[in-house]
Amino acid sequence: MTEKGLGGFFENFLKKDSLFNQKAVLQASYTPGEIIHREKELNLLANILAPCLRLEKPSNVFLYGKTGTGKTLTAKYVSEHLKSIAQNKNLSIKIIHINCKLSKVADTEYRLVAQLARELGKEIPPTGLPTEEVYKIFYNAISTEKVQLLIVLDEIDQLVKRAGDEIIYNLTRINSELEHSQITLVGISNDLLFTDHLDPRVKSSLSEEEIVFPPYNALQLQDILRKRSERAFKEGVLTPGVVEKCAAYAAREHGDARRALELLRVAGEIAERDSQLKVTIDHIDGAEEKIEKDRVLDIVKTQPKQQQVTLHAILSFKKNNSIFTGDIYDSYKKTCARVGLRPLTQRRVSDIIGEMDMLGIINAKVISKGRFGRTREISLSIPATLVQKISSVLEQSIGL
DNA sequence: CGAGATTCATGTGAAGTATACCTTTAGGCTTAA
């Protein structure tokens, strides 16, 4: 390939048949035409939300279940159908789907309401307005016309954890002030214990109805994977056993279908890059590693500088023995001095460490070492093979 | 030997500060009649 030069490579690339037929089918954003093994939940949700077609207010719904159990998918599917029916019958139903976890889109009260208003076509500046004002804009946007508003809050636990549960209370309260329009909330959460920490008032209003999504088992995962891979890959590309192995991998992690699909897709990409004609079981192992690497690298790269320096300090320690906040702060300060960055206080760094923990890059547990004080015991939750790579990416980014 | 008191190194909460950004308002300048 290299001898022929780049032109040759591209020509080759074009001549080579892709293993994929429709890769998008395996992407997380894809909503399949039909959903299997979720019929019960699907019907339940449809039943609950159906009243809005008669312009009555449906109950607020709360969807529970671990990641990749089809909550988002089901919610999207139902809302798509509602939307198309509403369009046919000329009903004004608006559906807003917001993912509260996607960084910086909706992680404070202000940003969430601002985002809601933006979805309704209003211009909201990123800061400067009183939160109350943004509520007003949002309120005006829906009260001017008669509309059924369906707000789907994905990963709502993340939002509440960071910004408190008043937001939800305020949103449900708006309803009583609206005359023509109505708001229905659909909350989606991965955290099964989420509602326990909620204000009772909020809890009762948010979860008038609840739907629990059980994890898929290995057989169901196989069904799903087969169904999708039929469309995604060309015929005969998958070696026997590949689907089974993907399903098994994902079933081991509480039946996460999203992960299984991603595994399959990335395995296909790897095989393709290697100019292989078939996807084999070996590719899946490679895929698992690559997914983890991409996930972590993505988080790491998009993190602000101070967070990066902090993380670098953490990584610079030997991974086997446990590390404490004090050690990290010392190392952090040294790095700051070296790059010419004004160091933050330990108080703030402590919070940053907490944020890193939330992101799942590290494991930080508060422990008491008795006579020797109280601190966080920190360990890495990323594979040791990645540490080197991430470290160098960080060094480049902070300019070491 | 065992119950309480001590201690350490940080966790954690509240309040204050700096910064970036927003809207409103008032004054000054331009323009058109």
Added chain:
DNA sequence: AAGCCTAAAGGTATACTTCACATGAATCTCGTA
């Protein structure tokens, strides 16, 4: 005189700092068996 632009004033959200207090088990202290 009306319209437009600009700068200042007044306000907010967010990231961070400062201050002060809370934690919780290993260790120490001291009374008791």
